[in-house]
Amino acid sequence: MAVAEIDVLKQQQAEIQEQKRLxxxxxxxxxQGQGAWDRESxxxxxxxxxxQYIAIDNKISEIEYTQKQQEKTAEIEAQHEVRVAESTKEIAYIFDNLDFGVPTKELFLNFTEEKAQASYEYVRSMLExxxxxREKVSLLKIKELEGNNASLESENAKLQEKYDASTQxxxxxxxxxxxxxLQITDVESKRDAAATALEDVSKQLEQAKSWNDDLQKQIAVGASAAANVIDVVDARQKYMEERRKEEETKPAIYDIQPLDMKKSRFSAKIAETNETVEFGYLERGKYREVTPEQAGTFRAEYLAKQAAAAAAEAEHVGTDSNGSVAVEEQPVTVPAFREEDSTTSGLVDPTSNVAGTTVTREEFESLKSRVAAIEAGKVNAEAERVA
Known part of the structure; x- marks a missing residue:
């Protein structure tokens, strides 16, 4: 029973070890910034x-100790039964072999009360x-066993203390x-980040060297007639301009907040759409950090672009397949232009004649009002979309 229970407890320990590994x-x-679990939890x-593992280990030790004690008790009881049987045989042997000076059986041939009493006292004293x-020998053996048992218990207690200390x-x-x-993982993460940063710096250095080589070639072939002095300022300006262009292509973010104690994960808001994004420590260089005030400017520009695109789409929808604006189906009188090409801008006097058609002032003003109404409708639609 105890063996089966110990096996079950050891199986539980194996499951705990596997769970701990996970x-x-x-x-x-x-x-490493790849999980959403809480580190402290x-x-x-x-x-x-x-x-739990230590508690189960202590329980196994307790069961093993109890089992040993039970085995020891059973052993002592078995030895006691053997000694009782041996004692019974020994008493019979002693009784049969005591030297009373006369045959033992004659002691029980009593014809008078006095003789019977004397026989009884004599046999009792000899047996005592x-x-x-016999008891002296048994007591010595018991004391020896008790001493051995105490020594074993003391040794077991010392072993238990050592075991508890080793468990702690x-x-x-x-x-x-x-x-x-954890420290090794943190150092490796920082090492990878430093390697990435070093790689970026190396690329920038290679680009600067390339620009410098180009300048050297220009000087060597005499492309510049000026003094043979490299304009470092211009090279730096070109380098900074390339850096600026590269930064402008990155999405602008603001309100950056760390998601854990080690700052391996962050959250931020995209300046244009105000959406929340999450990224790791190594991905932070993919974004451009701006202030909340600057984020407002990005938001306004984004909305303006959206409004312009919507207005262009609305204007495209209002145009029929022949390319003419389908505002009104009724025919209107077109004012005269400077040239016959209808795409040329610049209105002339409304009383001018074009192809034999005379446009009156009233017709010109009517057409002008229609155009103004159409433009006002476009502006209002764009303002509503921005809002």
Whole structure:
């Protein structure tokens, strides 16, 4: 029974170790910025699993100790039964072999009361003496066994103390190992970030060297007739201009907030759309950081572009397949232009004649009012879309 119970407890310990390994893997992922678990909760879960493992270990030790005590008790009881059987045989042997000076059976041939009493007292004293001697030997053996038992118990207690101390030391070392793993992961993450930054700087340095080589070639072939002095300021301006263009292509973000204690994950808002995004420590260079005030400017520009696009789409929808504006179906009198080409701008006197058609002042004013109404409708639509 005890063996089966110990096997079940050891199986539970194996399951706890496997669960602890999974939690430690999650903790490593969190430190690398790849997980959404809470770091402190994972550490607390690891500590709880260690405590469960130690508790089960102590229970196994207690069961093993109890089992040994039971085995020892059973052994003593078996030895006692053997000694009782041996004592019974020994008493019979002693009784049959005591030297009474006369045959033993004659002691029980009593014809008078006095003789019977004397026989009784004599046999009793002889048996008492034999039993006392026998008990002396038994007492010595019992004392020896008790001494051995006390020595074993003392040794077992010392072993238990050593075991408890080793269990505590194992728990402490396990925590230190977990902390060391976390530190290693953090250092590796920072190392990767530094390597990425170094690679960016190397690329920029190579680009600057390329520009410098180009300037050297220009000087060598005499492309510049000026003094043979490299204009470092111009080279720097070109370099900064390229940097600026590269930065402007990155999405603008603001209100950057860390998502964990180690600042391996961040959240921020996109300046144009005000949407929230999340990114890791190594992905931060993909964005351009701006202030909340600057974010308002980006938002306004974005809305203006959206409004312009909507207005262009509305204007495109209002144009029929022949390219003419379908505002009104009724025919109107077109004012005279400077040239026959209808795409040329510049209105002339409304009383001018074009192809034999005379446009009156009233017709010109009517057409002008229609155009103004159409333009006003476009402006109002764009303003409503921006709002």
């Amino acid at each position: 939690v430690e893997n999650r903790l490593v992922l969190v430190d 994972l550490k607390a879960e690891i500590q709880d699993l260690d405590n 003496a034999a039993v006392v001697e 030391e194992n728990g402490r070392l396990s925590l230190e190992l977990s902390a060391a793993k």
